[in-house]
Amino acid sequence: MNRLLPPSPDRPDLAPAREDELRDERELAGYEPTGDAVDEQAAAWLLRRRRGLGAQAEAQFQAWLSESPAHHAAFMRHQATWAELDALPAQAVERLRDGLPRALPPNPALTPPTPTTPTTTKRPTQPQRPRATAWLSAHALRGLVPQAAGAAFAVVVAAGTWLGYDQWQNRALFSQTFVTARGQLLDVTLPDGSNLQLDTATRAEVSLYRQRREVRLPQGQSAFQVQADPGRPFDVLAGPLRITVLGTRFSVRYTADAAVPGGVRVAVEEGRVKVAPASAPVDADDPLAGGAGVLLTAGQAVNADSSGHIDTVSQVSTAAFAPWRDGRIAFDNTPLSDVLAEFERYGDTHLRIADPAIARMRISGSVDARKVENFALALPRALPVVLRDAGNGEREIVPVPVLP
Incomplete structure (x- = not known):
C-alpha cells in the first residue's frame, strides 16, 4: 500500500496540541491514492x-x-496556488466556496459554524490569515485533512480550476499594437467592429477581452467610433486618465509636447463619455455612473493636467472635433510656439523662434498640416514678425524691425 505520509508512533508524553495531528497521520496512512x-x-x-x-x-x-525534484516542484506549485488564493478578494473566495460542494464528498466540516455555536480548538491561537482565505482555511481545510488526502487534493484542484477560469476570463481575445510614423495617418477596424483613426506619431495598444475592451494610448491622438456593447465597456487609458464608453464617437489626445496644457484632451462627437482619473474605482454595473470624473456629451471637451486634474468642460464645434483626420491643423488663440510644435509632429518646419516674446504671441486659424510653407508666408500678415534666413535651410521668426 502506498502511503502519503508515514505514521508517527504514539507517544503519551506529547502535548495535547499534537493529538489530532497524530490522528491525521494515522488516517492518511491508510489512504490508497x-x-x-x-x-x-x-x-x-x-x-x-x-x-x-x-x-x-x-x-x-x-x-x-x-527525495526528488518532482516532490519539490509539486509542492511549490500547490503553494503558489494558495498564495494566489490569499490575494483573492472576498467575492472571489465566495465563488470558489460555492463550487467546493461539487468538487468534494459531503463533509459537515465544510459548513461554517453559526454565530450562536461556540467553537474551541486544541491548538494555540494561530496568526490571523488574510480575510480572503479565512473561511477556507478555518473550516474547509481543517475538516478535510482528518479525512483523506484525496479530499485535500480536491480543494487544491477546485482552487486551481477557479483560478484557471479567472485567468481564462482575463485572457485577451485580441491584442495588437498600432503605430504611426511622423506624418502618417492610419485607419484601423477592430474585430468587434469598432474603428480607430490614428493621427501622426501615435501609438495605440489594443486589447479585447470577454468582458471589456481596452486601448492604451501612450502617445499621440486617435478618433474612436466604438461599436455599442453594453456588456463590454470600452476604456481608453491616456496618461493619468481613463476614458470609458459603451458605444459612441469621441477623440483622445495625449501629447506632452504639443498645444494641449498637460497633454490630455478628450472631445465627444456623439453619445456619452466618462472621463476620470485612471486610479478611480469603476462601477462594474454602470461604468458611466457618477463618482470621480465628469460625464461628457456630444459637443463637449475637457483637458487634464499630468496629475489627472480635470479642467472645466468646454464646448467644441463639429468642425473642430478632429480636423487632423482631413489633414488640417486648427488652433484657437494658441501660442505661436505651440503651433510650430504641432506642425513638427507632421514634419520639419525649418522655422525657429529665438525671442520668447514672439513664442508667446497667439494666433488662430486652420491650415493644411503638410503645407507649412503656406503658413510661413501668411505668418507676417497675421503677426508683427518677419522671416530671416538663418543658414542651412533654416529660417528664424523675428520681430518686425523698428524704423529709426
Missing part, C-alpha cells in the same frame, strides 16, 4: 503545514521534499 501520487502527497503536506507541524513531522516533510 487513486490519482497522481506526488501531487496528492504535495497537497496533503501543504494543508498539514498550513495547520502547523511538530518537529518530527517537519523533519518527515523535509525528507520527503528532498
